[in-house]
Amino acid sequence: MNSYKRTGTTSLFSESYRLEKLSKQGDPLERLTKVVEWEYFRDTIEKVHQKKMVNAGPKPYDPLLMFKILILQRYYNLSDFQLEYQILDRLTFCRFLGLSLNDKVPDENTIWNFRDKLISKGIEQELFDKFSSLLEKHGLIAHQGKIIDASFVEAPRQRNSREKNTQIKEGTPPEEWNDQPNKRRQKDVDARWTKKNNQSYFGYKNHAKVDNVHKFIDTYATTDASVHDSQVLDTLLTEKDQGQDLWADSAYTGQEQENTIKKYKVKNKVHQKGCKNNPLTEVQKESNKEKSKTRARVEHVFGFMEQSMNKLYIRSIGIKRAIGFVGLVNLTYNLFRYEQVSRLDGITMSNWEM
Template identity: 30%
Template sequence: MADQQLSLAETLVDPRLGTNARLDAIGKVIDWAPLEKLAEQVHAGRLGRKPYRASAMIRALYLQMLYGLSDPGLEEALTDRLSFRRFCGLGLDEATPDETTICRFRLTAARKGVMQACFEEVNRQLDARGLIVRSGTLMDATLLAAASRKPDIKQGAGAGLEREPGASWTRKNGKSHFGYRLHVATDQGFNLIRAVVLTPAHVGESLVAETLIQGDEKAVYADKGYEHKGRRARLKARGCKDRICHRSHKHQKALPYWQTQRNKLIAKRRAVVEQVFGTARRVFGYARARSTSFAVNLADIFRLATVFNLRRVAGLPAT
């Protein structure tokens, strides 16, 4: 809980009330002060009534992602659940931010890049503790449905939506998808997320690979979608092990036996990164984008990555 003096009401209740082992573990993983300092940017230059403390609001946004809550749902939970109030440092005698306040803070934080800065700060702290392992980087991507319904197919397969310009079409396994592609890089040790990129769905994995490769790893693991001769050459030139799967080409009926076996070995190592997508869907309820704004969706992805890492380091199960 954020440092603050207990109210009279809190001194009279059983200290066990509102305890939550999961939130207690997450709260102790990092030093929250730098994140709370970054969150103060949201209120910079604000006029009018005194805003809620940035420290409480930034923690509330992580609770929202952790439990898959809407803005009204978060308001209700902060009013109803003592463990949420304790995590955010809200005293029993303090008012609770309403859904409008939460929405405005969330949107402003997205516009100012606060969630990305917080993600980078968390990773800096985890790295300082030796928790980010550089033995290898695992890369993968998944499709994320748009917040809006798919455009009418009668408008053409490439038709977009004016209200959600960041989303686009792609095809996978013979089916059309409209939305985004989430690209992720994790470390080979604790499977912590080191980099995330959000693109329109039509942007393929290989185009984003150089952004995901950190440059300090000893190996890069990826499926055949990341294969590129130039990339293999660059990895070899800097002494980084190339663990990118091979794929067949138009003049090649099938992969040689050694490449097939190599792909199987790589797939076993690389598969761990898929826990990110499983956790996002099953634990966080993040199966589709929640906004028509690309900037807001990107901020959500950084929130998701931050909470995923905090859960991992706190020793909470991935599923």
């Protein structure tokens, strides 16, 4: 045995040695911690827990710790069980959360309950808006042009008969489910099927309006997957967009959409759409090609979610939780996008007036 290299012995410095090596290899969580002032979110996140009238019962975990756990969950797209296990197992997760190896870790039920309370109160939207306002205040949401697009959020596929799916679409779930509450709880009656490029999808959609300059998500909306992208245009646009260029693909064309664009007084940079009896001219094709150079920036946003954040896949049931899921996904994207911009431009929240 003495002829082999020694791997070391356990000591007070063993953990530090591992973390130092992980830092050199590049830990995205450590980079995020260096530029985000998490206390900025405390006032909002503490709304999850109502103040107790008595001191009986166990004390809850710090809501800021739980918030960071939810950011971890969305960045790595982990189930509650996987998340608990990974926090116990991974040094980088513990470092990000400020936990030592001797600290207790919230279990999967605690994580589920905290997230459910947060979503039921709409706090994910408050957190998103608060961070967006800060980005806007410091010029990172620049309002020099917006890009709109949507991405599927897939849900576990339901094995229902065609007849039952028809009933669900009509808003009347099968009566026999009323006598099977456990089965009813496992059925998502809000998610919908749709097809795109001959591929079927079941679930929801994340509709996003992205700022052209730094690619932050400015506004978003959640619908079931069957809602056409163009139907959410009026929801995404605001008075702040007035006078700005608006880029989008040809799915956002039509008289209703043109009226919406005029209503908000934005400059129409939407791709033109040809049809069988009225194909695009060469000039229109060239115009679309030029527009694509800017419009493609929104693909970087959804590409980051698909690759770095391990795809948009929801494990919960119902539109309410889907709205919360999408809100947390978009906030997580903006936080990590902020880290990228900070690294390139030398910006940190610690230098900002909050």
